[in-house]
Amino acid sequence: MTFREEKRDILRLVFVLSDRKLLFAAAGLFLVGLFSIFSASLGMEKHAGVFVVRQAIWGIVAFAAYTAVLKIGYVRLLELAYRLYGIALLLLFSVLILGHVSRGAQSWIGLAGLRLQPSELTKVALALLLAKHLCRHPVEGLKDLAGVLALAGTSLILVLAQPDLGSAIVLSVMIFTALYAAGTPVRYLWSLAGMALLTLPVAWHFLKEYQKLRLMVFLNPYIDPLGAGYNVIQSRIAVGSGRLLGKGFMMGTQSKLGFLPEPHTDFIFSVFAEEFGFLGSVALLVLFCFLLWRIIAAGVKARDLRGKILVASIAGWIWFQAVEGMAMSMGIAPVTGLPLPFLSYGGSSLLALGMALGLTQSVFLENPKPDDDL
Amino acid sequence: MVYSFLALAVSLCFFQVLRGGSYAALSTQNKIRVIRTSSPRGEITDAHGAPLAVSVRTFDIVGYPPDLRKAGALEEVAALLRRQGIPATAQGLGESIQKQYWAPYRPVTVASNLTLGQVATLVSDPSFPQFLFPTPVFRRVYPAGPLAAHVVGYVGEVTREEMESRSAENYRAGDLIGKTGIELVHEATLRGIAAEEAVEVDALGRRRKRLSMTPPVKGKDLRLTLDLGAQREAQQLLGERKGVILAMDVRDGAIKVLYSAPSYDPNPLTWGVSSSEWAKLLKDPDRPMMNRAISGAYPPGSTFKPVPALAALVEKVVTPGTTVYCPGQFKLGNRVFRCWKKSGHGTVSLVTALKDSCDVYFYQVGLWLGADRLLEWSQKMGVGQLTGIDLPGESRGNLAGKEWKKRRFSESWFQGDTVNYSIGQGFLLMTPLQLARVYAAFANGGKLVIPHLSDEEHPAGIDLHLPPEALGWVRKGMEEVVRSGTGRASGVYGVSVTGKTGTAQNPHGEDHAWFVGYAPSDKPRYVAVALVEGGGHGSSAAAPLVGQILAYLVGVER
Numbered sequence: 030m031t032f033r034e035e036k037r038d039i040l041r042l043v044f045v046l047s048d049r050k051l052l053f054a055a056a057g058l059f060l061v062g063l064f065s066i067f068s069a070s071l072g073m074e075k076h077a078g079v080f081v082v083r084q085a086i087w088g089i090v091a092f093a094a095y096t097a098v099l100k101i102g103y104v105r106l107l108e109l110a111y112r113l114y115g116i117a118l119l120l121l122f123s124v125l126i127l128g129h130v131s132r133g134a135q136s137w138i139g140l141a142g143l144r145l146q147p148s149e150l151t152k153v154a155l156a157l158l159l160a161k162h163l164c165r166h167p168v169e170g171l172k173d174l175a176g177v178l179a180l181a182g183t184s185l186i187l188v189l190a191q192p193d194l195g196s197a198i199v200l201s202v203m204i205f206t207a208l209y210a211a212g213t214p215v216r217y218l219w220s221l222a223g224m225a226l227l228t229l230p231v232a233w234h235f236l237k238e239y240q241k242l243r244l245m246v247f248l249n250p251y252i253d254p255l256g257a258g259y260n261v262i263q264s265r266i267a268v269g270s271g272r273l274l275g276k277g278f279m280m281g282t283q284s285k286l287g288f289l290p291e292p293h294t295d296f297i298f299s300v301f302a303e304e305f306g307f308l309g310s311v312a313l314l315v316l317f318c319f320l321l322w323r324i325i326a327a328g329v330k331a332r333d334l335r336g337k338i339l340v341a342s343i344a345g346w347i348w349f350q351a352v353e354g355m356a357m358s359m360g361i362a363p364v365t366g367l368p369l370p371f372l373s374y375g376g377s378s379l380l381a382l383g384m385a386l387g388l389t390q391s392v393f394l395e396n397p398k399p400d401d402d403l
Numbered sequence: 404m405v406y407s408f409l410a411l412a413v414s415l416c417f418f419q420v421l422r423g424g425s426y427a428a429l430s431t432q433n434k435i436r437v438i439r440t441s442s443p444r445g446e447i448t449d450a451h452g453a454p455l456a457v458s459v460r461t462f463d464i465v466g467y468p469p470d471l472r473k474a475g476a477l478e479e480v481a482a483l484l485r486r487q488g489i490p491a492t493a494q495g496l497g498e499s500i501q502k503q504y505w506a507p508y509r510p511v512t513v514a515s516n517l518t519l520g521q522v523a524t525l526v527s528d529p530s531f532p533q534f535l536f537p538t539p540v541f542r543r544v545y546p547a548g549p550l551a552a553h554v555v556g557y558v559g560e561v562t563r564e565e566m567e568s569r570s571a572e573n574y575r576a577g578d579l580i581g582k583t584g585i586e587l588v589h590e591a592t593l594r595g596i597a598a599e600e601a602v603e604v605d606a607l608g609r610r611r612k613r614l615s616m617t618p619p620v621k622g623k624d625l626r627l628t629l630d631l632g633a634q635r636e637a638q639q640l641l642g643e644r645k646g647v648i649l650a651m652d653v654r655d656g657a658i659k660v661l662y663s664a665p666s667y668d669p670n671p672l673t674w675g676v677s678s679s680e681w682a683k684l685l686k687d688p689d690r691p692m693m694n695r696a697i698s699g700a701y702p703p704g705s706t707f708k709p710v711p712a713l714a715a716l717v718e719k720v721v722t723p724g725t726t727v728y729c730p731g732q733f734k735l736g737n738r739v740f741r742c743w744k745k746s747g748h749g750t751v752s753l754v755t756a757l758k759d760s761c762d763v764y765f766y767q768v769g770l771w772l773g774a775d776r777l778l779e780w781s782q783k784m785g786v787g788q789l790t791g792i793d794l795p796g797e798s799r800g801n802l803a804g805k806e807w808k809k810r811r812f813s814e815s816w817f818q819g820d821t822v823n824y825s826i827g828q829g830f831l832l833m834t835p836l837q838l839a840r841v842y843a844a845f846a847n848g849g850k851l852v853i854p855h856l857s858d859e860e861h862p863a864g865i866d867l868h869l870p871p872e873a874l875g876w877v878r879k880g881m882e883e884v885v886r887s888g889t890g891r892a893s894g895v896y897g898v899s900v901t902g903k904t905g906t907a908q909n910p911h912g913e914d915h916a917w918f919v920g921y922a923p924s925d926k927p928r929y930v931a932v933a934l935v936e937g938g939g940h941g942s943s944a945a946a947p948l949v950g951q952i953l954a955y956l957v958g959v960e961r
Contacts, residue, residue, distance in 0.1 A: 359411075
């Protein structure tokens with residue numbers, strides 16, 4: 030194939046053959062994110078504009094990763110699943126040793142001047158691993174269940190050790206949805222959920238003070254109105270003060286006057302909701318729903334069980350982070366520091382999402398089309 | 404999934420549509436202010452209650468960024484301050500506020516270090532704006548100045564790095580934090596935690612309601628084991644000379660004197676010095692900021708000799724009756740090692756060798772012991788290890804063993820190294836505190852104490868299980884040093900001293916003079932070390948210092 034043919038082939042793959050609705054939904058969310066980041070960074074004294082440019086560059090990188098994954102195809106990537114997961118574990122391990130401490134957690138590693146968050150890339154590797162492993166060793170007995178939990182739990186424990194509670198919960202949600210999609214007997218799923226509930230009091234002891242505070246503040250933000258609770262109160266004021274129509278783009282006062290913490294990352298939804306109000310927020314919700322619907326549709330139609338599991342865990346991941354990110358901004362879920370998918374500022378998150386969507390589209394391409402002869 | 408998004412939509416509807424009005428009102432007049440009232444830091448006193456570090460109250464005038472950024476506000480404040488004789492310009496204030504800015508609800512300082520009188524006149528000025536608040540601030544004063552600087556250390560404003568590394572401890576810009584010395588090590592005890600009151604204010608800045616209040620916590624006072632009187636005695640004894648006088652209770656390691664000369668005045672450092680003054684202090688060739696007692700590593704010279712003496716007795720390499728002939732030199736292969744006394748000491752045994760500090764005897768004993776046992780014993784006595792004193796910046800000295808030599812010079816250990824090591828020369832380095840600890844073990848019957856300054860700490864020492872008989876012979880040798888040997892100058896101050904002189908070779912100039920001794924000889928109570936940098940002979944330069952400081956301490960005891 031000549032270079033030109035190959036280029037045409039890739040363009041056809043990305044813009045014609047794959048699910049364009051899914052691509053446009055993701056692109057729409059990303060654009061909303063860019064605008065919100067721009068608005069949020071106006072309140073910061075030095076960085077106006079810088080974050081938007083960086084986020085746009087990361088968007089291009091993520092799109093390149095998306096295209097590459099799509100071209101390679103999930104079947105070939107599944108062959109590498111164990112090795113990729115091994116690399117992810119190594120990265121997680123090295124971050125514990127060489128990592129950069131940010132806000133109490135050691136979750137970054139420097140790589141050629143860039144800072145990468147291996148916990149984000151782990152999500153992609155885990156989705157691949159679960160798809161491959163659960164298809165090879167379907168959960169029929171306790172032994173199979175223990176096997177997959179031990180394998181997938183390793184990354185979970187390494188992420189918890191950082192300590193990054195939020196990402197650990199995302200990984201658990203992914204494992205759960207993957208088990209569900211793989212047709213695991215329902216009684217196992219119930220007992221897993223029960224076990225998770227039972228470990229909560231134990232886990233409490235392992236949490237750092239600031240994490241305990243965050244959780245307690247969720248129950249009552251006014252116990253610490255200037256520390257951890259401050260974020261929740263101010264974020265809720267931001268969302269609430271948007272009212273029906275919002276204050277207008279770049280007119281949000283909570284984010285501009287510095288009352289909103291981390292407005293361009295964790296609390297990006299608060300910035301958006303303050304400026305675009307209830308109608309804008311509901312539109313954003315609909316866009317997320319649409320994206321998830323397209324992802325799930327790709328999985329439901331898949332004939333390949335591996336594809337189903339893969340897409341299910343990706344859907345679980347994006348669903349959880351989207352709901353948590355928005356709920357946290359309203360103070361109806363604890364603050365976890367997870368990015369809102371496609372919107373929050375952050376390269377690692379975008380890159381991982383790009384790859385995840387690439388995998389989803391690749392599953393979609395293998396699905397039977399209405400005009401296929403079966 | 405569908406339910407979760409429906410739930411989100413419902414809560415959005417609740418917060419934005421149903422309750423939107425009240426949140427909008429809150430956001431337009433976000434009037435949360437934090438009022439911080441600092442709380443004094445604990446005082447540091449010496450063993451008798453003499454103040455070493457105290458907190459005095461001054462006043463700052465603070466305001467909040469949203470108020471100060473209103474048009475004309477800064478000009479108004481600057482004019483007010485100038486009327487009261489405090490130099491200020493609107494532009495200068497603006498820059499200072501910009502630098503201090505942290506969050507809109509955190510106050511920034513517009514004038515600091517005011518007296519109560521100044522504040523009273525300022526507040527009673529009819530144009531004193533309602534958005535400014537006087538607030539008490541405690542500042543640190545060190546009444547003993549340079550006398551106890553190396554012990555007490557000093558405090559300064561917390562830096563951004565310190566705030567980040569201690570993020571759980573809730574420091575705020577402008578808070579004081581210990582930078583070195585006791586102030587640093589016992590920061591958690593001494594620190595007072597400021598009261599923080601969060602209030603909602605109205606458009607004029609008047610308080611409407613209290614949102615929360617964290618009570619102030621006064622820092623705890625700390626009594627040290629240090630004796631300020633003895634410390635002053637040490638300062639006068641050293642005079643203009645560089646060096647150390649250190650004294651410690653032999654029974655539990657309580658430090659009574661720790662004076663390192665030259666010293667520095669911590670007061671200006673606490674109140675803030677210019678960067679050029681700071682650089683000058685750091686670059687001073689006499690290194691006043693270095694605590695020589697714990698950070699200075701020197702060759703111990705002959706003060707080390709009791710260690711091989713004890714080792715040889717315990718290992719049964721020699722008996723008290725074993726004699727060595729000293730002709731003034733010692734031949735090893737084709738190398739000649741000299742005794743400090745060219746004419747030689749003649750026939751010497753353990754006690755006489757210690758008394759006259761005969762080098763040849765220890766050369767021979769060192770070879771008989773062998774490098775392994777010699778190094779093992781110095782390690783046992785704490786050489787090359789931190790003593791564990793509650794001060795920052797302690798040096799380990801240098802055990803200078805075989806592995807170290809291999810690493811440093813890629814050379815194996817020669818017998819000549821053993822010979823040099825036996826008289827405390829070569830690469831062996833010790834801090835004055837490490838030596839004091841070794842002699843305390845001789846004095847207290849073989850317990851390696853853990854030196855400490857805080858009166859509240861009573862760390863248990865390490866029992867070395869030394870045979871009393873061997874210990875008795877070494878002590879006898881050192882008693883002779885003072886009675887009729889090289890350390891006579893220490894025994895003329897009315898208290899019986901047991902100790903050892905030392906003269907350490909100094910490649911940069913005149914030799915360093917050492918004396919380490921304890922008193923009273925029969926019932927030891929205190930051990931003292933004197934080191935005079937470039938002081939020449941231990942017998943003349945250092946021994947009298949130890950004699951006098953021990954006489955002072957034992958005298959106070961009586």
